[in-house]
Amino acid sequence: MPKLLKCSNQGVPSRRGKGILARVTQGNPASSCPNCGAALPEMLAHARMVNCEFCGSSVVLEDAVLRKAGEAGEMLEAPELIGIGVPVELGSHGAFVASGHVRYDYGRGHWDEYHGTLGTTGGLAWVSVDEGDVVLQREVPPSRMPQGGREVFRLGAEVSSNGVFYACSEVSNAKAIAFRGQLPEPVAIGDTHLFANFSGPRGAFLSGEIWDGGIAWFAGHWIDPFDVRRVL
Amino acid sequence: MTGTISAINCTNCGAGLEVLGGGRVVTQVCGYCGARLDATDAYAVLSVHAGLKRPETPFKLGMTGQIDGVTFTIIGILGLQEAWDGGVAHWVDHILYSPTHGYAWLTLEDGHILLTRKIRDWPDGSFVTDRDVARAETRPSRFWRGETYVYYATTNWKVDFVEGEFTWRPEVGHRGTSISLMPEGRFSDHMIAYAHSEEREIETTRYFPEAAAAFGVELPRPSKVHALQPYEPAPGKRFYASWFGVLTVISVLLAIIVMEGGGREVLFQGTPDQLPPSLTIPIAVVDRPVGLQFYQDLSQAWAEYEMTIVDPTGQVLAETGRAISYYSGGSGDDAWSEGSRYESLVFQPTVSGDYRLDVALAEASPRAQPAPLRLTLQEGQGASIWTWGAAALFGMATLWTLSSSWRHRMLRWNGSDWVEEDD
Numbered sequence: 001m002p003k004l005l006k007c008s009n010q011g012v013p014s015r016r017g018k019g020i021l022a023r024v025t026q027g028n029p030a031s032s033c034p035n036c037g038a039a040l041p042e043m044l045a046h047a048r049m050v051n052c053e054f055c056g057s058s059v060v061l062e063d064a065v066l067r068k069a070g071e072a073g074e075m076l077e078a079p080e081l082i083g084i085g086v087p088v089e090l091g092s093h094g095a096f097v098a099s100g101h102v103r104y105d106y107g108r109g110h111w112d113e114y115h116g117t118l119g120t121t122g123g124l125a126w127v128s129v130d131e132g133d134v135v136l137q138r139e140v141p142p143s144r145m146p147q148g149g150r151e152v153f154r155l156g157a158e159v160s161s162n163g164v165f166y167a168c169s170e171v172s173n174a175k176a177i178a179f180r181g182q183l184p185e186p187v188a189i190g191d192t193h194l195f196a197n198f199s200g201p202r203g204a205f206l207s208g209e210i211w212d213g214g215i216a217w218f219a220g221h222w223i224d225p226f227d228v229r230r231v232l
Numbered sequence: 233m234t235g236t237i238s239a240i241n242c243t244n245c246g247a248g249l250e251v252l253g254g255g256r257v258v259t260q261v262c263g264y265c266g267a268r269l270d271a272t273d274a275y276a277v278l279s280v281h282a283g284l285k286r287p288e289t290p291f292k293l294g295m296t297g298q299i300d301g302v303t304f305t306i307i308g309i310l311g312l313q314e315a316w317d318g319g320v321a322h323w324v325d326h327i328l329y330s331p332t333h334g335y336a337w338l339t340l341e342d343g344h345i346l347l348t349r350k351i352r353d354w355p356d357g358s359f360v361t362d363r364d365v366a367r368a369e370t371r372p373s374r375f376w377r378g379e380t381y382v383y384y385a386t387t388n389w390k391v392d393f394v395e396g397e398f399t400w401r402p403e404v405g406h407r408g409t410s411i412s413l414m415p416e417g418r419f420s421d422h423m424i425a426y427a428h429s430e431e432r433e434i435e436t437t438r439y440f441p442e443a444a445a446a447f448g449v450e451l452p453r454p455s456k457v458h459a460l461q462p463y464e465p466a467p468g469k470r471f472y473a474s475w476f477g478v479l480t481v482i483s484v485l486l487a488i489i490v491m492e493g494g495g496r497e498v499l500f501q502g503t504p505d506q507l508p509p510s511l512t513i514p515i516a517v518v519d520r521p522v523g524l525q526f527y528q529d530l531s532q533a534w535a536e537y538e539m540t541i542v543d544p545t546g547q548v549l550a551e552t553g554r555a556i557s558y559y560s561g562g563s564g565d566d567a568w569s570e571g572s573r574y575e576s577l578v579f580q581p582t583v584s585g586d587y588r589l590d591v592a593l594a595e596a597s598p599r600a601q602p603a604p605l606r607l608t609l610q611e612g613q614g615a616s617i618w619t620w621g622a623a624a625l626f627g628m629a630t631l632w633t634l635s636s637s638w639r640h641r642m643l644r645w646n647g648s649d650w651v652e653e654d655d
Contacts, residue, residue, distance in 0.1 A: 079331040111255075133352075203352045
């Protein structure tokens, strides 16, 4: 089972340390790394975090100011279904282009989360890839979030969201160990978070993340890894 | 996703073991000493299976092969058996791993290769259990990805060999149940299975003979048709069907020609009471049989005739009798009939000349006596039995060839353990 963990733009980032600052305007290619001064890629409109390819810093955007938040972590080379900037077809869901990539560790291995745009409308989505288990999810708005908070983060717990019922199949902790590209919210490399996965009918899948002061939910579907194909 | 470890030493016997699987592997079984090692706890020994008998399989740990363009590695081998109907069936599961596409299974069963993968989009309806099957009055069915799957069989398996890496903790003697459902369509080559052991999973299995080439192995020749084996017409099926069909038609035509060969002559026509005591049969050809045909236009009646045939030398060739009866009833779909208005007698003449036929009505129902009777002679009649025999053989060969698809389908469903209550 994949262990999903994404930072929510409704929550509070888990670590917001103070660091070296630099001003930036989103969409302006003139941004530079506050740590080494190297040019950063153009920040996407939704991006709040980017990695510096030159010094390996993770750079967070806060109030139009870039700040070094730490290191982006070591992303060891491994076979991947999805790569940043490489369009892939996700079965019948359309083409997905990843702009950010987070890797999480669970002791004996790791799994990958990709953030990017899906389909022709460019809607934002997360894709989780864990040893052939691929899940496409979007963030659940507050009005459709399951009720119960931390109470439902237990195996067998049942929740509903948007009229669909789910049963909790996994509860665990995960640690972000590396990221690349651009993410919609800061991810604290090295921090551990609690998450829970819930299975629904016909491949429906719901994930919850919880931290001090916040909770986020993501809903979507399993995708057959053989349906993930590079767009030629 | 796999970590960085690529090899370990067995903590029981010290043998070097490759680590081929990913992060979800929790058990590694040493192929040398049979030790079950806990991959999540520094490969501590869980138990030891000594003296295991290795199942026959051409697949080995570490072999790689392409499946639908993705490279998979064989990381574990599981020997399984099921005892049923007084016998024991054996098969071998090979667990496959791809860093990007996860885990799958290659099953070797009687020379057939199957590929199994876990599905996440479960069919609607409850999880099918053996209890559900036992209670069902008709084959349980489920709808999945646009197709209806109906119950095929229940497999109660037991592990008898284990080696390599696994995402669960298999051990010898471990048992489970798998309930398989197959589409009713003629051309389906896959099924779904409700597998129940320590966990409940639903899997899809397809026939996958391409595995032999993909992994570079040679498979034993199957002895039976597998439930998932697609039908493949034998080379030249259309030619042979056409060929046998043509031969059948030719044989039938020849038989008719042979039957109708020689001249026909009406010896008598009238009612039975008009039959003369004797009829003369002039015969010139003696090397072919002579046929006598009786036709009486009977309806709900019967008649028996006695006859004697004497050759020109005065020798009695035959003293025999023939019965004709015809009854019918009903109407429409319920209409029926019994008996025939025709009878025949065939004899071999000995010399040419005038033969004498004494024929008389021996016994008859009242309605038979006024019914018109016709007696026909056919001299030089051919022996059509051989051509009819040939026509029957060629006809059967035609049907056998044309029915190969149907017979294949019957053989596929022969493995089903479902028994209709009417059976």
